Amino acid sequence: MKKTREVTIYDIAKELNIAASTVSRGLQDSPEIGKKTKKKIFETATKMGYHVNQYARRLRQQQSNTIGVIVHRLNSNFVTSVLAGIEKVTTQAGYDLLIANSSESHSQEVANAKSLFHKRVDGLIVSLSFETIDLDHFNEFTEKGIPVLFFDRVEQDKHSTIVIIDNIKCGYIATKHLIDQGCKRIVHVTSSLNRNVYAQRYKGYRKALAEHKLSFNENLLIVGNLTEDTGVEAAMQMMKMNPMPDGAFITSDFVASMCIRTLKENGVSVPDDIAIVGFNNDPICKIVEPTLTTINYPGEDMGEIAARNLINHLNGLTNISQTNTITVRSELVVRKSSLKKTKTN
Amino acid sequence: MKKTREVTIYDIAKELNIAASTVSRGLQDSPEIGKKTKKKIFETATKMGYHVNQYARRLRQQQSNTIGVIVHRLNSNFVTSVLAGIEKVTTQAGYDLLIANSSESHSQEVANAKSLFHKRVDGLIVSLSFETIDLDHFNEFTEKGIPVLFFDRVEQDKHSTIVIIDNIKCGYIATKHLIDQGCKRIVHVTSSLNRNVYAQRYKGYRKALAEHKLSFNENLLIVGNLTEDTGVEAAMQMMKMNPMPDGAFITSDFVASMCIRTLKENGVSVPDDIAIVGFNNDPICKIVEPTLTTINYPGEDMGEIAARNLINHLNGLTNISQTNTITVRSELVVRKSSLKKTKTN
DNA sequence: ATGAAAGCGCTAACAG
DNA sequence: CTGTTAGCGCTTTCAT
Numbered sequence: 001m002k003k004t005r006e007v008t009i010y011d012i013a014k015e016l017n018i019a020a021s022t023v024s025r026g027l028q029d030s031p032e033i034g035k036k037t038k039k040k041i042f043e044t045a046t047k048m049g050y051h052v053n054q055y056a057r058r059l060r061q062q063q064s065n066t067i068g069v070i071v072h073r074l075n076s077n078f079v080t081s082v083l084a085g086i087e088k089v090t091t092q093a094g095y096d097l098l099i100a101n102s103s104e105s106h107s108q109e110v111a112n113a114k115s116l117f118h119k120r121v122d123g124l125i126v127s128l129s130f131e132t133i134d135l136d137h138f139n140e141f142t143e144k145g146i147p148v149l150f151f152d153r154v155e156q157d158k159h160s161t162i163v164i165i166d167n168i169k170c171g172y173i174a175t176k177h178l179i180d181q182g183c184k185r186i187v188h189v190t191s192s193l194n195r196n197v198y199a200q201r202y203k204g205y206r207k208a209l210a211e212h213k214l215s216f217n218e219n220l221l222i223v224g225n226l227t228e229d230t231g232v233e234a235a236m237q238m239m240k241m242n243p244m245p246d247g248a249f250i251t252s253d254f255v256a257s258m259c260i261r262t263l264k265e266n267g268v269s270v271p272d273d274i275a276i277v278g279f280n281n282d283p284i285c286k287i288v289e290p291t292l293t294t295i296n297y298p299g300e301d302m303g304e305i306a307a308r309n310l311i312n313h314l315n316g317l318t319n320i321s322q323t324n325t326i327t328v329r330s331e332l333v334v335r336k337s338s339l340k341k342t343k344t345n
Numbered sequence: 346m347k348k349t350r351e352v353t354i355y356d357i358a359k360e361l362n363i364a365a366s367t368v369s370r371g372l373q374d375s376p377e378i379g380k381k382t383k384k385k386i387f388e389t390a391t392k393m394g395y396h397v398n399q400y401a402r403r404l405r406q407q408q409s410n411t412i413g414v415i416v417h418r419l420n421s422n423f424v425t426s427v428l429a430g431i432e433k434v435t436t437q438a439g440y441d442l443l444i445a446n447s448s449e450s451h452s453q454e455v456a457n458a459k460s461l462f463h464k465r466v467d468g469l470i471v472s473l474s475f476e477t478i479d480l481d482h483f484n485e486f487t488e489k490g491i492p493v494l495f496f497d498r499v500e501q502d503k504h505s506t507i508v509i510i511d512n513i514k515c516g517y518i519a520t521k522h523l524i525d526q527g528c529k530r531i532v533h534v535t536s537s538l539n540r541n542v543y544a545q546r547y548k549g550y551r552k553a554l555a556e557h558k559l560s561f562n563e564n565l566l567i568v569g570n571l572t573e574d575t576g577v578e579a580a581m582q583m584m585k586m587n588p589m590p591d592g593a594f595i596t597s598d599f600v601a602s603m604c605i606r607t608l609k610e611n612g613v614s615v616p617d618d619i620a621i622v623g624f625n626n627d628p629i630c631k632i633v634e635p636t637l638t639t640i641n642y643p644g645e646d647m648g649e650i651a652a653r654n655l656i657n658h659l660n661g662l663t664n665i666s667q668t669n670t671i672t673v674r675s676e677l678v679v680r681k682s683s684l685k686k687t688k689t690n
Numbered sequence: 691a692t693g694a695a696a697g698c699g700c701t702a703a704c705a706g
Numbered sequence: 707c708t709g710t711t712a713g714c715g716c717t718t719t720c721a722t
Contacts, residue, residue, distance in 0.1 A: 087444075096464070370708085406700085
């Protein structure tokens with residue numbers, strides 16, 4: 001929709017009676033250009049309201065100055081924090097951001113990847129969808145030398161660069177905390193163990209149990225899709241168990257909250273009958289009653305770190321293929337849902 | 346970061362012994378091209394792995410095929426729903442999306458607008474920041490004929506196109522509902538009345554009071570920044586009032602939830618002592634106890650509508666300067682926080 | 691230190 | 707129905 005023609009470097013060149021190439025170099029602060037010439041160029045550019053045409057530049061330079069991001073969902077506190085972090089760094093570095101949403105669907109993720117590939121992004125930051133099994137759709141990126149960096153939802157067996165939290169540790173400290181509160185029969189509510197984050201939290205959970213000589217059996221593991229219903233159903237299952245569990249480590253604050261609601265509605269007291277630990281430190285933790293003990297980890301920082309590493313790689317400052325794993329700090333936030341008044345230790 | 350050269354229309358043309366322009370036209374499904382030629386072109390394009398170079402096309406066509414979005418914040422259910430709606434429509438229409446976040450800051454919003462302007466977006470969709478007073482930073486868009494469309498947080502006095510809900514009606518039905526429950530002294534917790542959404546909800550609130558001959562006084566109006574603290578402070582203020590209010594219409598579910606928490610901690614019963622209605626229908630409504638009565642409105646639909654209108658305008662199908670206001674449906678969702686057992690009517 | 695000229699890949703007159 | 711040609715705005719050799 002062109003209305004008025006834009007100011008180009010030729011306009012500046014004509015105004016100054018110099019060549020367009022000189023203007024181009026001047027604008028890029030090339031050392032080849034004299035100080036006074038440069039100054040004149042910048043002044044006239046500002047005066048005339050010049051702004052580089054990215055599309056011409058990108059066409060010429062054969063690179064898009066754009067970074068693609070594929071997230072597994074958009075309506076999540078964690079994901080939007082990460083995006084905010086990525087946005088901060090990329091904007092500052094002069095890159096555009098193209099955000100795609102796989103909505104937890106494998107086929108959508110494949111489509112997103114293809115689309116971003118053909119948009120010729122310079123790099124890609126990805127959190128895998130729930131359904132994703134293989135990483136084949138990222139092959140064309142790596143083959144073409146386009147760096148792909150994963151965060152949170154990753155595949156660890158591949159030799160890709162990933163930004164994560166120590167999910168094993170998180171699972172461990174969450175469970176250990178429950179054990180310290182005197183819990184003996186601890187349920188774990190989580191999602192498909194094919195996804196790294198859940199597999200590792202589970203591993204940490206098992207490790208804590210084992211270390212404290214607590215038995216585990218299959219019935220204590222409840223796998224769902226982490227929607228509202230999962231919370232309700234988990235509560236139902238827990239109440240049916242005999243003996244009833246006395247603790248639960250639930251890998252989602254929202255699910256944990258629904259679970260607490262349901263338990264309470266059925267006369268089960270939290271934390272006294274069942275102590276509960278969630279995951280994420282969503283704002284909801286402060287609303288639910290009792291307030292929810294959870295694992296906190298810094299989404300925005302993860303985004304910043306991912307973006308920074310990617311951009312440094314693009315600028316040749318570092319090489320991410322040498323970096324395999326970046327682990328970000330995480331910690332237990334203790335609130336009321338896990339604090340038993342009477343330790344049955 | 347060029348590695349292997351991309352396939353261009355010239356490669357296809359050479360392969361087929363035809364002109365590049367024919368390939369270009371064929372790929373665009375131009376009616377000028379013969380059926381069999383077209384078929385051959387498409388086949389070879391697929392076979393050779395051709396994909397249009399957007400940057401060349403955009404340079405040539407002088408339009409970016411990109412839509413800019415400025416949101417007032419990112420970590421909000423409503424906003425991400427809207428973004429999802431916008432994304433759906435724009436992706437389908439072949440537009441890229443550039444998302445900027447003003448973080449409720451006027452200066453950031455100005456910077457975002459400038460940046461998107463220079464990225465030559467074809468159109469802009471905006472929800473104003475909290476601080477924004479004037480719309481001057483959008484002038485360069487309108488001067489250049491670039492359509493700007495506002496949603497939710499808008500300025501209504503200007504002649505811009507806006508997508509909103511009927512906030513007056515929402516304020517009215519929320520308040521009316523409380524009145525129907527027997528409430529006589531209804532507090533209104535909201536944010537700066539300079540922002541349209543809050544001003545209008547307030548107007549609806551006043552209208553409902555007036556219609557039912559209920560008195561209003563300044564003390565019943567609590568203005569805050571709608572953070573966690575606002576909820577706590579509002580509860581404190583309400584408890585200090587004499588007589589205490591018996592109802593509250595709070596323009597944020599999160600704030601309402603914090604308020605309920607605080608009231609309950611201080612021995613005030615909800616809804617029996619004070620009935621409460623929130624706004625937004627966030628997932629949190631189902632977690633808080635009692636569950637929160639609220640106003641529901643369709644973020645995703647609003648996004649779709651905004652995007653669709655913008656794109657239709659860009660395609661010359663409609664002209665948004667003729668459309669002033671698009672109002673989207675909204676409704677009261679009654680839950681427990683507002684249902685008094687004993688109507689003191 | 692500056693200029694001339696070519697070309698990135700595509701589209702759109704214009705010509706046939 | 708198809709081909710020829712010019713040019714979008716920029717960067718970058720290659721000259722000077």
